[in-house]
Amino acid sequence: MLAQDRNRQIDRPATHRVWRTVGFPIWLYLSWYRSRTIRQKRVVWAWTFLSVPLLFYVVIRFYPTADAFWLSLHDWNLLSDMEWAGMSNFGRLAADPEFWQVFWNTFQYLLLGTPISLVIAFTIAYYLDQVRFMHGFIRALYFLPFLTTAVAMAWVWRWFYQPVPVGVFNNILAELGIAQQPFLRSTSQALPSVLAPAIWAGLGFQVIIFLAGLRAIPQSYYEAARIDGVSRLTILWEITIPLLKPTIVFLVVFSSIGFLRIFDHVFNMTTNDPGGPLNSTEPLVLMIYDTAFNGFQMGYAAAQTVVLFLVLLVVSLIQLRILRDR
Amino acid sequence: MTATLDAAGRLGAGEGGTARFFRTPIRPGRIVMWTLLFLGGITMVMPIVFMLSTSLKYPHEVFDLSLIPQEPTLENYIYVLEDGRFFRWFINSLLIATATTLSCVFFDSLVGYVLCKFKFRGRYIIFIAILSTLMIPTEMLVIPWYLMAQSFGWLDTYWGIMFPGMMTAFGTFLMKQFFETVPDDFLEAARIDGMNEFQIWWSIAMPLVTPALSALAIFIFLGNWTAFIWPLIVTTDSNLYTLPVGLTTFSVEQQIDWELIMTGASLATIPTLLVFLFFQRYIIRGVVLAGLKG
Numbered sequence: 050m051l052a053q054d055r056n057r058q059i060d061r062p063a064t065h066r067v068w069r070t071v072g073f074p075i076w077l078y079l080s081w082y083r084s085r086t087i088r089q090k091r092v093v094w095a096w097t098f099l100s101v102p103l104l105f106y107v108v109i110r111f112y113p114t115a116d117a118f119w120l121s122l123h124d125w126n127l128l129s130d131m132e133w134a135g136m137s138n139f140g141r142l143a144a145d146p147e148f149w150q151v152f153w154n155t156f157q158y159l160l161l162g163t164p165i166s167l168v169i170a171f172t173i174a175y176y177l178d179q180v181r182f183m184h185g186f187i188r189a190l191y192f193l194p195f196l197t198t199a200v201a202m203a204w205v206w207r208w209f210y211q212p213v214p215v216g217v218f219n220n221i222l223a224e225l226g227i228a229q230q231p232f233l234r235s236t237s238q239a240l241p242s243v244l245a246p247a248i249w250a251g252l253g254f255q256v257i258i259f260l261a262g263l264r265a266i267p268q269s270y271y272e273a274a275r276i277d278g279v280s281r282l283t284i285l286w287e288i289t290i291p292l293l294k295p296t297i298v299f300l301v302v303f304s305s306i307g308f309l310r311i312f313d314h315v316f317n318m319t320t321n322d323p324g325g326p327l328n329s330t331e332p333l334v335l336m337i338y339d340t341a342f343n344g345f346q347m348g349y350a351a352a353q354t355v356v357l358f359l360v361l362l363v364v365s366l367i368q369l370r371i372l373r374d375r
Numbered sequence: 376m377t378a379t380l381d382a383a384g385r386l387g388a389g390e391g392g393t394a395r396f397f398r399t400p401i402r403p404g405r406i407v408m409w410t411l412l413f414l415g416g417i418t419m420v421m422p423i424v425f426m427l428s429t430s431l432k433y434p435h436e437v438f439d440l441s442l443i444p445q446e447p448t449l450e451n452y453i454y455v456l457e458d459g460r461f462f463r464w465f466i467n468s469l470l471i472a473t474a475t476t477l478s479c480v481f482f483d484s485l486v487g488y489v490l491c492k493f494k495f496r497g498r499y500i501i502f503i504a505i506l507s508t509l510m511i512p513t514e515m516l517v518i519p520w521y522l523m524a525q526s527f528g529w530l531d532t533y534w535g536i537m538f539p540g541m542m543t544a545f546g547t548f549l550m551k552q553f554f555e556t557v558p559d560d561f562l563e564a565a566r567i568d569g570m571n572e573f574q575i576w577w578s579i580a581m582p583l584v585t586p587a588l589s590a591l592a593i594f595i596f597l598g599n600w601t602a603f604i605w606p607l608i609v610t611t612d613s614n615l616y617t618l619p620v621g622l623t624t625f626s627v628e629q630q631i632d633w634e635l636i637m638t639g640a641s642l643a644t645i646p647t648l649l650v651f652l653f654f655q656r657y658i659i660r661g662v663v664l665a666g667l668k669g
Contacts, residue, residue, distance in 0.1 A: 094572040095493040099501065102486045105542050110508045113519030120518065173415060176408055183413070189655055190416030193423065196647045196658075198601045200619040201640035204626050205426045208633050214438045215633060217425065221440075252419070254662065261663045299667070310512060313603045313619070320627050334514050334604070341518050342608055354515040361512055 117358075120351035127345050138352035147328055148336070148353075155309055155333045157240055158247075159364070162308035166248045166255060167300060173252075174259030175289070188260070195253035199246075203317035206246040207233065210318075233318060236329040243330050247314050251307060255300055262296030263289070298372045302365050309361055310334055333357050423644065430638040437634050451638040455625075461642055463614060464621035471536050471606075471617060472599040478541045479595045480588055486542070487550030488576050492562060502551075508544045514604065521608055531612045540599060546591050549665060553587035554580060590661035600647065618643045 082093055121138055125131040142148045173191060180187065194202070209217045210232035219229050232242045266289065274284050290297075312334040316323060323339065324331025333353065341350035429437055430451055432444045439445075455461055490502050520539055521530075529535035557580050565575045581588070606617040616624065622643050626636045651658055 091493060091572065092495045095489050095495050095498075098485055098489045098572075098576075102482050102542055103501070105482075106505060106508065109520075109539060109541075110511070110516070110544075111504075113516040113523070114508075114511050116519035116522070117515050173412070176412055179405075180409055180412060182409060185655075187412055187416045188659070189651075191419050192659060193420050193648070193651065195662075196597065196651050197423065198619055198622075198640075198643045198647070200601075200603055200622050201426070201643040202422060204622070204636050204640050205422050208429075208636065209422070209425075211633075215631075217440060220438075246422075249419070249422070254666065257659055257662055258666050261667060296667075303666075306512075310514060312514075313601075316603075317623055317626070320623070337514055337517075338604065338608075341521075347518060347522075351518055354512075354518065357512055358510075358515050362510060 117351050117354055120348055121355045123348040123351075125347045127347060131348075134348055138349050139356075141349065142352055142356065147331075150328050151324075151331050151333055151336045152356075154240060154329070154331055155311075155360070158244055158308045158311050158332060159305055161241065162244055162248055162311075163301060163305050166251055166304060167297070169248075170252050170255035170300075171259055174256045174263060175285070177256065178260055178263045188257070191256045192253035194250050195257075197250060199250060199313035200317050202246050202250060203314045206242075206314075207318045210242055234326060236327050239319075239326060239330045243315050243318050244308075244311075246318075247308065247311055251304060255304065258296060258300055259293070262293050266292045294372070298369065301372060302368050305364055305368060306361055309357075309364065312338070333360070423648075426637050426640050426644070429634055430641040432634055434632070434634055451634050452642075455635060455638045455642065460613060460616075460621060460625070461618075461639065464616050464618045465642070465646075467533070467615060468600060468618040471533060472596050474533075475537050475540045475599045476592050476596045478537075479543055479546050480592050482542045483546030483591065484550040484554075484581065484584070484588065485576065486547045487552075488554050488580055490547070491551045491554040492557075492559070492580070505544045505547055509548075513539070517605060517608055520605070524609055529609075531610055531615050533615070535609045536606050536615070536617065539605060540595075540602075543595065546595065549591055550584065550587060553584045557583045586660070587664060589657060590664040593658055593661040594665045597647070 082090065085093060122134060122136070123131045124134045124138070177184065177187060177191070208215065211219070212229065212231075212234075213219045213223055216232075218232065222229060231238060233239050270288050270292070271284065274288060279287070309332075311332050315330050315332055315335055316338075319325050319330055324335050334357065337350050337353045337357065340346050340353060344350075424442060428442050428444060431447045431449070432439075433446065433448055433450065436444060436446075486505070490498060490505075516539065524530050524535045524538075529538065561579055561583070562575050565579045570579070601619060602617070603619045603623075606620045607623070610616055610620060613621070613624065622639050625639050629635045629639075
């Protein structure tokens with residue numbers, strides 16, 4: 050008898066169980082909804098639409114952010130219990146010469162990458178804007194690298210940098226009778242060598258944005274300048290660049306954040322000794338990755354991420370301040 | 376920001392900017408300028424061309440710098456694809472990028488729409504809260520995400536790779552900006568016709584912002600297709616690697632067989648290049664829209 054009952058229950062469609070549990074709350078919700086006014090109904094719709102996204106932002110964005118700060122105040126290697134460490138992780142960072150090396154590397158990527166890439170991109174965009182013959186084709190050539198995968202291109206450039214007989218650059222140098230360069234093998238040349246493909250890949254985006262900015266400058270300014278008989282250089286300095294300021298601010302901040310977070314290129318171009326030689330190319334993100342997922346020092350790594358956050362915040366704020374004022 | 380595209384939303388050549396003002400008869404200076412720009416453009420694509428040409432070469436030809444292989448061969452591609460893993464990684468990347476893009480396009484525009492068109496208490500706070508997540512770098516969240524994935528058993532699953540990117544604050548902000556351009560009258564008319572709010576959003580508001588949706592989709596897809604650090608952290612099973620992570624592993628294995636590494640790199644690059652060739656205009660417009668409004 051009992052066994053039969055149990056069997057009968059199993060035979061029922063699976064949806065029955067689902068409805069038995071969620072049916073009542075849904076009915077309650079709907080009947081409550083029906084008794085609302087039109088205005089209230091819209092608010093209900095708004096919150097219904099927002100429910101899943103809000104859950105997502107709380108669980109996947111806000112909680113992890115808080116967790117990162119919380120972890121940075123602890124010592125934890127994933128196996129043992131978490132131990133309160135106060136600010137000692139930050140003290141340890143400040144006393145670590147590797148960290149200061151990494152910190153300086155990160156800023157080198159920023160200080161070299163942003164100005165160089167923006168000047169090149171602006172020059173290209175400024176002249177490309179005046180070109181009509183095959184404009185679209187040339188623009189596509191400059192834009193193409195932006196669509197490549199950083200990992201794939203890091204390996205291509207790594208191949209370029211190899212010593213003879215493999216590397217393209219050293220082969221060209223040999224043809225020209227110039228001394229061979231160590232590139233990725235030297236502590237002084239490695240960082241610019243890693244930076245080059247990152248600049249190369251981002252250039253297309255900056256050119257496209259500059260082109261759009263140039264196009265947005267009203268024609269009448271140029272006409273007025275022409276009537277006044279102003280030279281081209283003056284027009285560039287007095288009209289084009291000031292009116293392009295919103296675009297410039299956006300690109301400076303956007304690309305700076307990109308260079309401060311450089312990782313893919315460094316990781317792939319120095320896989321035999323990540324961040325090498327002698328940490329000379331190691332950026333902050335690589336140090337974080339290494340501390341967290343090779344060293345399993347979660348608290349210490351979290352402290353480094355807090356430093357990264359502060360660096361990004363301070364650099365962006367300073368840039369916005371300086372560029373907006375001028 | 377103030378970017379004006381022409382009526383068709385294109386960035387056509389010479390419609391504005393300095394172009395018309397400087398339009399002059401062909402002079403030697405202009406020819407030099409054009410040639411320099413053209414050569415610059417060719418230099419820009421050289422790494423890609425070198426990669427593709429080397430992937431078609433036999434090992435003994437790799438050290439030869441000529442761009443056109445003397446005896447082109449698909450040997451490398453056959454070798455790499457026979458391995459089977461590349462195909463798997465390709466499918467993984469495609470699945471993950473597609474699923475994330477669909478989710479982002481759906482939820483980002485939904486949230487953007489709600490924040491733009493609905494008036495209710497707490498709207499402003501929610502907007503600021505979502506926007507503030509833009510200030511948090513992904514790298515800061517990877518450790519908590521990893522711990523979360525570990526405790527929920529999401530390591531080495533598709534969901535584990537995808538979950539951090541299912542919605543973006545950037546997309547929400549972008550879509551909110553674009554829904555501002557949709558007149559309230561349209562929505563009101565639909566409401567009087569008896570459509571519910573979901574139908575209004577889906578069948579009235581969404582079709583009016585398709586340029587923005589495609590811009591967002593391009594950006595999100597590209598971002599996920601090339602994403603590296605998070606898939607690298609969350610996957611240890613080679614069957615679940617995405618293309619970039621797989622390519623790293625593969626390249627490290629090959630060590631000095633550059634023609635094979637170039638083949639792998641080509642396989643990771645060719646799909647996006649093909650898509651670009653077909654949808655060039657939309658992609659460039661999308662990047663401009665997303666870049667300037669976002």
